[in-house]
Amino acid sequence: MKVRNQRDAEKPGLVMTPMIDIVFQLLIFFIMTFKIVVQEGDFNIKMPAAAMSEGLPDDTLPPLRLRMTADQAGNLTGMRLNDKNLGNSENRFHKLHNEILNIVGDERGPGSVAEEAEVELHCDYDLNYSYVIQAITAVSGYISEDDRVIKLIEKIKFKPSREQG
Amino acid sequence: MRIQRPKAGVEEGDMTPMIDIVFQLIAFFMVLVNFTDAEQDERVKLPSSELARPPDGLMEVPLTLQLTKSGTVIFAGEEVPVEAMDHYLLREAQIIEAQGNTVAEATVIVRAHEEAQTGKVQELIKKCQDNRFEKFALRAKQEEESG
Numbered sequence: 001m002k003v004r005n006q007r008d009a010e011k012p013g014l015v016m017t018p019m020i021d022i023v024f025q026l027l028i029f030f031i032m033t034f035k036i037v038v039q040e041g042d043f044n045i046k047m048p049a050a051a052m053s054e055g056l057p058d059d060t061l062p063p064l065r066l067r068m069t070a071d072q073a074g075n076l077t078g079m080r081l082n083d084k085n086l087g088n089s090e091n092r093f094h095k096l097h098n099e100i101l102n103i104v105g106d107e108r109g110p111g112s113v114a115e116e117a118e119v120e121l122h123c124d125y126d127l128n129y130s131y132v133i134q135a136i137t138a139v140s141g142y143i144s145e146d147d148r149v150i151k152l153i154e155k156i157k158f159k160p161s162r163e164q165g
Numbered sequence: 166m167r168i169q170r171p172k173a174g175v176e177e178g179d180m181t182p183m184i185d186i187v188f189q190l191i192a193f194f195m196v197l198v199n200f201t202d203a204e205q206d207e208r209v210k211l212p213s214s215e216l217a218r219p220p221d222g223l224m225e226v227p228l229t230l231q232l233t234k235s236g237t238v239i240f241a242g243e244e245v246p247v248e249a250m251d252h253y254l255l256r257e258a259q260i261i262e263a264q265g266n267t268v269a270e271a272t273v274i275v276r277a278h279e280e281a282q283t284g285k286v287q288e289l290i291k292k293c294q295d296n297r298f299e300k301f302a303l304r305a306k307q308e309e310e311s312g
Contacts, residue, residue: 016180023187030194037205041217042274042302047290074280125284129277130212132286133305137214149216160291161284 043136045156063118064103064153066096066135070127079135097138104152118155125161208233212279213308226264226271228257228298234278236285247288254296268297276304 067080079086079096086095104114119139123132141151209231230250231239238245240253258268273293277286290301 016184020180020184020187023184023191026191027187027194030191030198033198034194039217039219039307040211040304041214041219041307042304043214043216044272045301045303046299047294047301048269048299070283074282123283123287125282127283128279129281129283129286130279132283133212133214133279133303136303137216137305141216143215149218158287158290161287 043133043140043156044154047157061113061116061118063120063157064100065120065122066139067122068124068127068131068135070124070131072126074126074128076127076131093134093138096135097142100139100152114152115154117153118157119153120157120159122159123161127161206231206239206276208239209276209278210234210280211276211304211306214305215308217305217307219307224272224274224302226261226266227274228261228271229274229276230289230293232275232277232281232286232289234280236282238289247285247292250289250292251296254292254298258296258298269299271298272300272302273298274302274304 065080065082067078068076069078071077076088076092078088079092081096081099084099086092086099104112104117107113121132121135136156139153139156141149144150232247233239233244236247238247238250240250245253258271261268261271273290275286275289277289293301
């Protein structure tokens with residue numbers, strides 16, 4: 001009987017090509033759909049229908065009126081907190097923040113000015129929304145050195161805006 | 166003289182390290198892939214705020230309204246003028262009530278473009294109020310703290 005030389009027999013190699021094809025396709029899929037998602041957060045506002053048109057009668061503190069004016073392109077042209085003009089310089093929101101800090105003081109918790117005070121936003125119709133968010137940021141708190149959010153005034157309401165034109 | 170035949174067969178490189186790396190890359194992208202961003206839309210670029218931190222918990226009854234720069238609302242995949250939102254908001258209010266919740270406890274998440282007109286945002290809020298919504302969340306994207 002003739003015995004075959006087993007050394008010469010071909011090794012059954014694993015075919016890698018289809019797997020590599022699929023793996024690369026998966027890789028391309030995940031790379032193409034990869035999107036860095038920016039963290040988002042909310043400013044919570046409780047605003048029933050009556051609060052938009054009329055002030056709440058039982059408020060102990062009069063609301064702080066923040067008037068924001070805009071040009072036709074939507075740029076902020078002026079800002080005024082009650083009767084105080086905050087100007088239109090780069091640090092206007094910083095000034096607003098300092099004003100709010102002065103009004104609110106260091107006291108926090110139930111019954112404090114921070115909890116009772118309310119800010120009314122009077123904005124021009126055309127004003128870019130980003131300025132409103134900047135103003136709400138300046139009014140509603142700041143980040144402390146230990147990276148905590150320190151809240152200031154949380155009650156915010158919109159007054160009907162002045163029509164465009 | 167005897168000439169040696171060259172060995173038949175193709176020289177194959179070792180594929181193992183490459184496959185290792187490729188699988189690691191796939192695992193990386195699979196873990197980071199985000200399927201929960203259904204409410205995000207390319208047409209809306211949110212304003213940024215340093216106080217915009219992700220909420221601690223999920224909202225119980227959320228309703229997301231996206232306002233574009235041109236003042237239309239992206240709602241259920243279509244762009245609707247703010248003036249025509251009553252119909253949609255009424256329907257949403259009915260759905261919320263049919264689910265056993267009250268409209269007042271629903272939170273309207275306003276995702277408005279940073280260059281949208283504030284007046285349009287207010288009009289949208291007014292429409293929601295007319296349909297008995299009371300709680301609003303103005304959404305902003307997180308900004309790196311400056312200074």
